[in-house]
Amino acid sequence: MAGTEKVAMICTKGTLDWAYPPFILGSTAVALGKEVSMFFTFYGLNLLLKDTSKLRVSPAGNPAMPMKMPYGPDWLRKIDWAPKLPNIFMNNMPGFEWAASKMMLQSTKNHGVASIEELRAMCQEFDVKILACQMTVELFGYEQSDFIDGVEFVGAATFFDEAGDASNTMTLYL
Amino acid sequence: MADFDQELDASGLNCPLPILRTKKTINTMDAGQVLRVVATDPGSVKDIEAFCNQTGNELISSGEEGGKFVFMIKKS
Numbered sequence: 003m004a005g006t007e008k009v010a011m012i013c014t015k016g017t018l019d020w021a022y023p024p025f026i027l028g029s030t031a032v033a034l035g036k037e038v039s040m041f042f043t044f045y046g047l048n049l050l051l052k053d054t055s056k057l058r059v060s061p062a063g064n065p066a067m068p069m070k071m072p073y074g075p076d077w078l079r080k081i082d083w084a085p086k087l088p089n090i091f092m093n094n095m096p097g098f099e100w101a102a103s104k105m106m107l108q109s110t111k112n113h114g115v116a117s118i119e120e121l122r123a124m125c126q127e128f129d130v131k132i133l134a135c136q137m138t139v140e141l142f143g144y145e146q147s148d149f150i151d152g153v154e155f156v157g158a159a160t161f162f163d164e165a166g167d168a169s170n171t172m173t174l175y176l
Numbered sequence: 177m178a179d180f181d182q183e184l185d186a187s188g189l190n191c192p193l194p195i196l197r198t199k200k201t202i203n204t205m206d207a208g209q210v211l212r213v214v215a216t217d218p219g220s221v222k223d224i225e226a227f228c229n230q231t232g233n234e235l236i237s238s239g240e241e242g243g244k245f246v247f248m249i250k251k252s
Contacts, residue, residue, distance in 0.1 A: 029196055
């Protein structure tokens with residue numbers, strides 16, 4: 003770790019849960035004095051949209067995700083409902099994903115975890131370079147105006163140019 | 177006379193907010209000034225140490241007071 007001057011991240015996931023690792027690591031690395039660039043591609047583009055209210059987490063097909071109530075008395079909050087609810091139920095129950103997303107947001111508030119917007123704003127304030135893959139912007143039918151200000155629209159070659167020399171760059175694929 | 181120049185209360189905040197707030201506060205301070213950080217996140221004990229290692233600011237002390245973690249950091 004010591005001696006690493008730059009951190010280059012490839013961010014490919016666009017769900018509410020996976021929105022956290024890139025922005026936590028990016029903001030922390032830059033706070034520690036690294037030069038950070040984050041390249042968002044495929045579903046990772048969701049994390050750069052002006053409107054983050056549509057980010058969702060789905061318990062369906064996500065067996066590692068604990069499901070605990072963010073409300074109520076302690077004994078109730080400790081129960082993990084995930085192994086108790088069959089996947090077929092989660093897949094077919096209308097509104098389940100919406101409810102799970104609301105509960106995750108409530109849990110982040112309960113535990114003093116920053117919001118995605120706050121971490122993202124912190125990255126920008128500390129001058130993290132934010133790159134979006136132009137090809138996937140077009141592939142998924144987005145307009146550049148759908149994204150927050152300060153994003154550079156680039157291609158894969160720019161990522162490698164940013165990542166530069168492996169002797170002083172740490173590259174993370176998320 | 178207080179033995180610190182600025183104080184940051186990061187109580188109730190979770191990773192990575194104590195570090196980010198510390199960084200923001202240190203940015204506004206002058207070299208040689210001391211920042212006192214109060215936090216409740218148990219992860220902050222090692223994280224503040226790592227922050228100081230990485231940024232070259234000096235961790236003067238790290239301890240517990242009244243169930244909270246208290247750090248004194250001297251800006252380099």
